[in-house]
Structure formats: C-alpha cells, structure tokens
Amino acid sequence: xxxxxxxxxxxxxxxxxxxxxxxxxxxxxxxxxxxxxxxxxxxxxxxxxxxxxxxxxxxxxxxxxxxxxxxxxxxxxxxxxxxxxxxxxxxxxxxxxxxxxxxxxxxxxxxxxxxxxxxxxxxxxxxxxxxxxxxxxxxxxxxxxxxxxxxxxxxxxxxxxxxxxxxxxxxxxxxxxxxxxxxxxxxxxxxxxxxxxxxxxxxxxxxxxxxxxxxxxxxxxxxxxxxxxxxxxxxxxxxxxxxxxxxxxxxxxxxxxxxxxxxxxxxxxxxxxxxxxxxxxxxxxxxxxxxxxxxxxxxx
Numbered sequence: 001x002x003x004x005x006x007x008x009x010x011x012x013x014x015x016x017x018x019x020x021x022x023x024x025x026x027x028x029x030x031x032x033x034x035x036x037x038x039x040x041x042x043x044x045x046x047x048x049x050x051x052x053x054x055x056x057x058x059x060x061x062x063x064x065x066x067x068x069x070x071x072x073x074x075x076x077x078x079x080x081x082x083x084x085x086x087x088x089x090x091x092x093x094x095x096x097x098x099x100x101x102x103x104x105x106x107x108x109x110x111x112x113x114x115x116x117x118x119x120x121x122x123x124x125x126x127x128x129x130x131x132x133x134x135x136x137x138x139x140x141x142x143x144x145x146x147x148x149x150x151x152x153x154x155x156x157x158x159x160x161x162x163x164x165x166x167x168x169x170x171x172x173x174x175x176x177x178x179x180x181x182x183x184x185x186x187x188x189x190x191x192x193x194x195x196x197x198x199x200x201x202x203x204x205x206x207x208x209x210x211x212x213x214x215x216x217x218x219x220x221x222x223x224x225x226x227x228x229x230x231x232x233x234x235x236x237x238x239x240x241x242x243x244x245x246x247x248x249x250x251x252x253x254x255x256x257x258x259x260x261x262x263x264x265x266x267x268x269x270x271x272x273x274x275x276x277x278x279x280x281x282x283x284x285x286x287x288x289x290x291x292x293x294x295x296x297x298x299x300x
Contacts, residue, residue, distance in 0.1 A: 051276070053269035065270035075254070079274065082251040085165065085240075086233035089172045093180045093229050094222065096173070101184035101221075105191075120181050128175060132242045135171045136162060139243070167243035168250075172233055179232070180225040187221030188214075227286055231279060251275050 054065055069075045100120065107113050123131060138144050141158035149155045161167055191214060199209035237252040244250070249257075251271060258268035 047276075050269050051273045053266045054273045055270075057266055065267050066274070068267065069270055069274055075271065078249055078251050078254050079278070081165075081248065082234055082275075083278075085168055085172070085248075085250060086230050088169055089176060089233045090226050090230045092169065092173045093176050094226060097177055097180035097184055097225070098222075101181050101188055104181075104185050105188040120178050123175065123178055128238055131175060132171055132239050135167070135174070135243060139167050139170065162243065163245040163248075165244070165248050168240045168248055171239040171243045172236055175236075175239060176229045176232060179228050183225030183228060184218065184221040187224075188218050191217045223286070223290055227283065231283070234275065234279060 055061060055063065057064065100116065104113060104116055107116070139161040140146075141160075141162075143161075145161065146155075146158040149159065150157075161170070195213050195217075196206075196209045199213055200206060204212070235252050236250065237256065240248065240250045241253055241256075244253075255268045255271050255275075258264045258271065
C-alpha cells in the first residue's frame with residue numbers, strides 16, 4: 001500500500017495552518033490596512049489635532065502664537081540650544097559607537113562578541129529614568145567621576161558636570177549610544193571582508209584599506225544612525241530635565257512647561273509645530289545630501 005502511494009507520487013505534503021490562512025483572498029490587504037489605520041488614528045490624526053491649536057484660537061484662525069515664537073528671542077535661543085545639543089550628542093555618539101561596531105565585526109570570538117553585545121543592549125533593559133538618576137550620582141561634585149579625577153591628580157577642584165550642558169550631553173550620549181552601534185553594525189556586517197584582503201594583497205596598508213574601502217562602504221550606516229540619534233535627541237525630555245540647568249532648557253521642556261504650568265496649549269502646539277517643521281527640513285536636507293553625494297552613489 002505504501003509502495004503504491006510512493007509510486008503514484010508519494011504522500012501529499014502537509015500544509016501548515018498559517019500558510020492556509022495566508023492564502024485567504026484579501027487577507028494580505030487586511031494585514032496591511034490594520035497597521036496603517038492604527039498609525040493614522042494614533043499618530044497622524046492626533047498630531048493634526050495638536051497642530052490645529054497653533055493656528056486656531058478662541059476667535060478662529062490666527063498666527064499670533066507662531067509670530068510670538070519668532071518675535072521672542074528666548075524661544076529662538078531654546079530652539080538653537082536644542083539643535084546644538086542634539087548635534088553634539090550625535091557627534092560624540094558616533095565617535096564612541098564606530099569603534100565598538102567595528103570591533104563587533106572584526107572580533108572572531110563568539111564569547112567576546114556576546115559580551116560586547118550584552119554591554120550595548122543592557123541599557124535597553126533598564127528604565128531611562130533610572131539611568132538618568134544614576135548619572136546624577138556619578139556627575140555631582142562629590143560623585144565618583146570627580147573623586148577619581150581628584151584622586152589621580154588631574155584636577156584641583158571638582159568639575160561642574162551636573163545641571164549644565166555638559167551633563168545633558170553626557171547623559172544623552174549614554175542613552176542614545178546603542179542606537180548608533182546597532183545601525184552601524186547592521187551595515188558593517190554586510191561589507192565583504194574579501195575587499196580588504198584584496199586591497200592588502202595588492203600592497204595597501206591596513207589603515208589605507210580601511211580608509212579607502214571599509215569606511216566609505218560603512219557611510220550608509222553612519223548616515224542612518226546619525227539621523228536616528230539626531231532626531232531622537234531633538235525631542236528628548238527626561239534626561240535634559242534631570243541633568244540640565246535653568247539655562248539649558250531644551251524645546252521639549254518648553255513645550256511641557258506651556259502645557260502643565262502656564263496651560264497655554266496653543267503656544268505649546270505652535271512650538272511643537274515649529275520643531276516638527278525644522279525636523280522635516282533637516283531630514284529633507286540630509287536626503288538631498290545623501291542623494292547627491294558621489295561617495296554614497298558609488299556605495300549604492
């Protein structure tokens with residue numbers, strides 16, 4: 001009996017229930033529609049409702065709140081400080097993350113690679129609030145960092161590392177570092193190492209092969225990681241609120257202050273709209289630079 005079934009073409013293949021469900025006509029469109037509807041309802045509609053407050057007051061359409069932002073120097077100073085801190089954080093995160101991602105790609109020991117990955121990913125498992133409070137302990141005048149620097153004789157008096165721009169940059173760099181490492185690693189892992197071997201075989205020194213081959217091929221990861229970190233840094237709230245001072249207010253803190261303290265939702269909405277437009281312009285500029293960059297064109 002078994003031989004007859006094998007001779008006739010063998011037993012019919014069993015089809016999994018998941019495959020049978022996916023074969024239902026129209027289900028693919030439904031699976032696409034549900035997340036799109038979720039995003040539209042919870043993100044787009046809510047943002048439009050918030051931005052509406054920036055141009056509509058009690059008496060209807062008005063540009064009063066937007067004019068107040070551009071005519072009041074303090075708002076422009078806060079916007080500039082936010083962009084400056086986000087840029088500096090992006091630079092420092094890239095400086096620290098690139099060697100870590102490169103080490104993850106080059107290292108051959110599975111144990112060491114897992115240990116480095118664990119060190120990178122552990123911050124994701126710890127609350128952002130807890131990590132920020134930990135930095136307040138480390139950065140204060142009698143904290144661990146100042147005690148170590150005083151103990152080895154590098155400084156004569158404690159450094160002002162807390163409640164200023166320095167503390168905000170240090171805290172945000174630590175929080176956003178894993179995002180850059182993972183963005184870089186995902187691109188570096190796909191680079192063919194035989195290209196470096198070929199370059200070294202033709203007489204290029206290791207540093208020259210890295211500079212002319214590996215680094216240009218890793219630029220897409222640099223660009224994507226930098227954009228991710230910069231955009232996230234612009235809107236950060238908890239870390240600047242706890243580690244920054246009165247003169248280091250970022251735009252997210254200004255929005256929160258207008259919502260919870262002064263109860264001026266219209267002005268808060270106008271500030272959020274300005275931040276959104278500035279972010280979109282920066283992303284568009286980065287897109288143009290990427291599109292017109294000869295190096296990235298060759299990589300693609």
